[in-house]
Amino acid sequence: MKRDKGASAGNRAEGRPTLAAVAARAGVSASTASLAFSGHGPVSDDTRARVLAAAAELGYGGPDPLAQSLRRGRSGIIGALIPARIGVSFRDPVLIQTLDGLAEEISAIGAGLLLLPDHDPGSGYVNVTDAPVDAVVLVGCNADALGTLEGMRRRNIPIVQIEGPPDADVHTISVDNRGGARLLAEHVRELGHTRVALVTLALGRDRRVGPLTAEREAGGTVTTALERIAGARDVYPGVGGWIAGASRSDAGREAALALLDVPAADRPTAILAQSDLLAAGVLAAAEELGIRVPEDLSVVGFDGIRVDGLERSLTTVWQPSQDKGAAAGRAIVELLAGRTPDPVSFDVRFRRGSTTGPAPA
Amino acid sequence: MKRDKGASAGNRAEGRPTLAAVAARAGVSASTASLAFSGHGPVSDDTRARVLAAAAELGYGGPDPLAQSLRRGRSGIIGALIPARIGVSFRDPVLIQTLDGLAEEISAIGAGLLLLPDHDPGSGYVNVTDAPVDAVVLVGCNADALGTLEGMRRRNIPIVQIEGPPDADVHTISVDNRGGARLLAEHVRELGHTRVALVTLALGRDRRVGPLTAEREAGGTVTTALERIAGARDVYPGVGGWIAGASRSDAGREAALALLDVPAADRPTAILAQSDLLAAGVLAAAEELGIRVPEDLSVVGFDGIRVDGLERSLTTVWQPSQDKGAAAGRAIVELLAGRTPDPVSFDVRFRRGSTTGPAPA
DNA sequence: AGAACGACTCGAATCGATTCGATCCCTCGT
């Protein structure tokens, strides 16, 4: 005999009908009702109609996704680990495009994207590990984030990262950051520049800004930034610069002000910014200081995005952000199907703009 | 006797240990093991240690979120219905700020945000209704979207909309769109303008662009756009304009080109754009056409966001996007707790910039 | 010393559906 406590715990809407209730009302078994809803088995038209009618009368809204998830072992949700809170992360067009590609691709298997801002440990936020996700994608995160995913790994949940240090358990989508940075540095060298400085992305989770020191670099965990530094060093060994906290034009502006606000003789004649947004900030700073681009200063970016409100064309390399996201999505699909996706690495394309010119005499 | 089929169905990682396995290994019952993990009951230190040790040995990653969800009747996931695919929706700073406020607020109850792009019906995408969400927030969607939520309503899942038509079952967060638009129109009227035109947001899901006709207006479903039109009409009855497809500067530019590329005598002397992004596009178009702002043309926006790369200050009204999101988040929390949230409506603030001036003689 | 109490632990029910194998019955073939 059913207990039927009536007003039981504080569980959601008390009286919501269940599949069993619908089945009872339609005079069939729960299994048949299930079949009628899912269409997975042979059900007579008559029976199906009766079940549907009963459902309508009871106001049954279809099988509970929670129960389905448990039974199927899948929630249909992919977690997207983003580096900061939404308002901050989503100011980066590269991130947006990547997520867009990702979302489109996983919608092929009917999955949706759960946003999981990567918070500093102990900040009282949701633990990623507790989310009912079928897989996780790290997009634009630093290597530390992998640590917070220990739980996922133990649960055999597929993890895909977009840019990041190689890891046996994690499928990585990469782009030739080092090669791209090298291309840009070579371009600048060919123009005759010798006093060059970098404006880098955040090197670690802390997002501290300041001069690029060996120490800070050694503690860096953001692969993207480190690889782009390496590419520049391939051409300009030992080149220094300034760490901007984030990929935003105001951060680029601050960094450039620090680098340029020195006696003209010490001033770099070329600045290699690690993102187009940073480069836009550098241009703004130069304008403020009355430094002409490209006559007095050459500036390059990275990413190849369209920067709103920037009328001049930037010398940069373009990277396929959306394709990276899509590739991650396909990798997820493969992994969930039990297959092993092929590793993917994308190339970049050099694009000369009007912000670079010959080194001043 | 347990069946223990070994390699059963294709369910995820076959051999993943369960709480029961851990309990068995630790020599306790499943209930005790559960208590040990959740900390919800009195468990001796010794027992807890044994359970944790067993878990470590077996590589148990903690309770399965899927099973927890079913038992608790909560998934810890809030669905965010956004008007278009990610790459498009997230180019709107207002949307981003709103989601940011929302995400922060719901993280108080440990919930995360599931992105659900509102797709045209029948486009083969995931049905919102099948997602395991505890509640849904409509952000920047049109009224049609409510239709796709029938299933949710029947399931008694709380729905909150940010801007939208009043609905008994749906908690609405609103802002004084009409009043804001009226403020701007009044400002323009005080400056003596008589030939005025609107540049509106999309009126419906179709996002068609073109002249603002009575017919198109009658079929409109986007409350925000309609209310702002109404506000302008409070001051300029019958004012016409152009429908821009989306809140982006390129759409604003196209619209403005259509409105301004006429004999100077017919040309409007003021354009009321329904968003700052659109206004930025209007400014760009004016510059292309050699029309001076504000001498020949006054331009106002709406939203009060900082538009990247727009150096001049726009006359606009500011609306609290982030607060709207936060209010939606708090409403969700209240609703999930079984309480009834207070209705919220926000005010806007007029902000005069340098893009409006006296009507030309 | 006996009772009462408290700290722990356990068994069993439950969340809501899916699915495999078995059963039942009707029809078709020869």
Next chain:
DNA sequence: ACGAGGGATCGAATCGATTCGAGTCGTTCT
């Protein structure tokens, strides 16, 4: 006319955890 075949339906197990009430055992109070 009888067995085979097959469509429709049902029973029962299962997914993996949580939770309530009940039971055990040792300690403390009077």
